[in-house]
Amino acid sequence: MVDPFKDIESFDRAGMLNLISRFPEDIKRALELTESIEIEETEIDNIIISGMGGSAISGDIIQAWLRERSIYPIYVNRDYDLPGWAGRKTLAIFLSYSGNTEETISSFNFAIKRGCRCISISSGGRLEEESRKRGIPHIKIPSGYQPRAAIAYLLFPCIRIFEELGIVEAGSEIRECMEVSREVREENGMNVELEKNPAKRIAKEIKDTFPNIYGWKYLVPVARRWRTQINENSKMIARFDEVPECNHNDVVGWTQRNEISSLSSCILLRDRRYETRRI
Known part of the structure; x- marks a missing residue:
């Protein structure tokens, strides 16, 4: 059977396949970026994770993952403002790969006005500038990625924040995630022929x-x-x-x-x- 994916470079001009294939290594590097992070313990009643697009998906994953484990309600915010209940006992985490996402910057400013406990993650931009200016903890991640390919750098620092706050202990699950990611990469690699490659077969089926x-x-x-x-x-x-x-x-x-x-x-x-x- 002819493999229609052999010439993938002709239509994957952004090199997205190579970027996402680095996911296991990106997890490791993302965790290294947070090794020295210190989150001051404080009383919180709820958690908001704000972001858009490829940044917000990290919030969705955490919300679903901890649905039956977190004692705090977790809300994913995709908007210019915040829910009316957000306040001084809200932990507000802001995710923007570029650091310049319009909606995220706006909701960040709302959180400042409401007195929320804020933490930000970006590769730079206004979010980093405003966080540094206000003394808000900021985790700087590598630039040069498409936001949708940078999920490891937005998701795993968030998980480390939850660990620091004692909400979850995720060490064994992170190690399992890295191991399974490597296995999935091997099984679905570009050089794996169509008949043995689930990703290629699904792509061919839904084309x-x-x-x-x-x-x-x-x-x-x-x-x-x-x-x-x-x-x-x-x-x-x-x-x-x-x-x-x-x-x-x-x-x-x-x-x-x-x-x-x-x-x-x-x-x-x-x-x-x-x-x-x-x-």
């Missing part, structure tokens, strides 16, 4: 369709991430939804207009170890 990606619990942000990666990298329309909510509305949409649904593809992200029989 020229409207992908619909469904996730459950901690896989919902993964479904969102797939959708946005397809949007930005492949310049394709794609959407995501979550189980079980989609069982009450989305599924009905598939029962009519076959001329539209026939052009669509479905990707179901599942984990049989944890999902209930009803899923």
Whole structure:
């Protein structure tokens, strides 16, 4: 079978595949950047993670991951302002790869006015400047990445903040993540032929369709991430939804207009170890 991905460099002009293949090494480097971080203990009632696009997805992952473990409610904020309940007992973490994201800078200023406990992460920009000026802890990450390829540098420093605050102990899970990431990279590498490469087979299957990606619990942000990666990298329309909510509305949409649904593809992200029989 001819492998249509052999000439990937001709359409992956940004080198995105090479960037994301460095994910395990990026995790290690991101953790090294936070080795000296010290977060002063303080009384908090809730946590807000603010960001947009490829920055905000780190908040989604943490929110889903700690859903049943964090004693504090975690809210992911994608807006110019903050919820009305944000205040002096709010830990507000601001993520902007460039440091100049308009919405994130605006919500950062709202947090300052509300007296929130703030921490910021960026590769520079106004977010770093304002944080340094105000004495707010800032974690500086490497520049030169596409924001959507810099997830390791936005996610794992956040996890270290949660560790410093005693919310979670993630050492073993981070090591597992790095190990599994290496295995996934090997299994789906560019030199792995089509028949043995799950990523290539899925890409070939959904080509020229409207992908619909469904996730459950901690896989919902993964479904969102797939959708946005397809949007930005492949310049394709794609959407995501979550189980079980989609069982009450989305599924009905598939029962009519076959001329539209026939052009669509479905990707179901599942984990049989944890999902209930009803899923």
